[in-house]
Amino acid sequence: MTIRKTWYIYTCGDRKTNHNIYYESPPGIQFENALLQIAPVDKGKCPYVRDNNDIVFQLYTRHNPTVAHSLVIDDDERLFASSIDFNDRTVIYFHAFMETPDDGSGLMIREAYTHRGDTNVIMVDAQRLEAGPWYFKAAENTWYIGRIGAQFIDYLVSR
Template sequence: MVSFLKLVSILIKCRAKTILALSQNSFRQILRSLTPVPDGRTSNLSDTRIIYVNRSVQQQISFRFENITSLLDHPDFDLQKPTVFYIHGYVEIASDASVLHVMDAYVKRGDHNILVLDWANLAFGNYLKVVLNVKKVGKESGKALGKLLNNGLSIDGLHVVGHSAGAHVAAVVARVLKEKGLTLLRLTGLDPAYPGFYPAIDTHPISSKDAVFVDIIHTDGGKYGTPFSTGHADFWPNDGKSPQPGCPTVTLILTKENFCSHWRSWQYWAESVVGGNFVARNCANYNAFQKGNCSGTARMGLQATPELRGDFYLRTASKEPFALDDTGVA
């Protein structure tokens, strides 16, 4: 570890002499991949939690699977509102900006119950081990949601959203509910993880069979994200590949900068939650999009509608706000 940290220091000092994008936080993901479990957590499935985000991202209450139904007794949990269940990705924790950014968007929107699956205790360390944890985390999470549904939560208002490996956890959740006769109306994958799922090592990846409407946003296809159409509606901003606009073109693998395009998916999603208008066109491929050989339009993000089928392309800005409205398909 000492030699690795020395290497980090050397690389950062050399940053000004090269075109390599690095920052003080560049190696966080790498360090987490070398950490079996976050501080204060255990690798037991019983330490996985569901977090209820109340009136701000700072107001969070954690529930273990075994006592999840007590969530329904919280005075601010409104059974008349739709509920979003968000699932983070590999080596992420619930207090990361990636999770808080999405949650804050829903808080600002103000019309959802907000739940987060905190599976950081099983999402750290060796990637292969984490891939093998996906199915068991998804199964127990699905059982927990089933308890909520059996005690008053409406399946019609439940929307499960997963980023990266979390998208495949979300798919397992949906399958568990379907086995109980409860079919999700909507399941969303944000740049679903590619390595370990194509071909599948243990868990079948997210697909259009998992819910009535499955929409996917691709931003790093062929690298960290899946390069295939897997939903009813697949959205490909900027061809769904890296580098996304505003992301560095030269990076070190597994650094924060290297994840930039992969993380654009949740940034685009969060912006759509607060009203960002990501207009896309239904096209055969990006070449057809660039030539204008497309059919109708749709909206990427929360505003995507369940009748959509096919592949949709658009352009985005290089910084927030990313949505370009109609300009993104002009």
């Protein structure tokens, strides 16, 4: 068991007063394949906090089967510097509650497709939004994960 410290600061703009509200990310403990946090991240209270950090898109291909290229929505420079091949199939994998994209079924999916050699595998890492033991809050955060995932797919298709 390893303790994983998180030191992220969340800011949420109050549209009525134009003031920012600051939230510190809850500390977490990595236990086997699960991330357990002391408190949930509530995207319902502040849905537009840290869009590029709450969800990370990790690209794996035959050229980089074990080390991910991080992709960011609207970052063409990073996209075209990565090993993505737009002629190959693309598989996008969203992990489940208390999972990580680097272990268990995520690892199995990634290895299976990268060994085929003709597939871009994009692992959607939303661990902090789906951390345990906060199942109901994680379930509520799925709308946000889906929204950002859809924006990412739209971005890829537009390129």
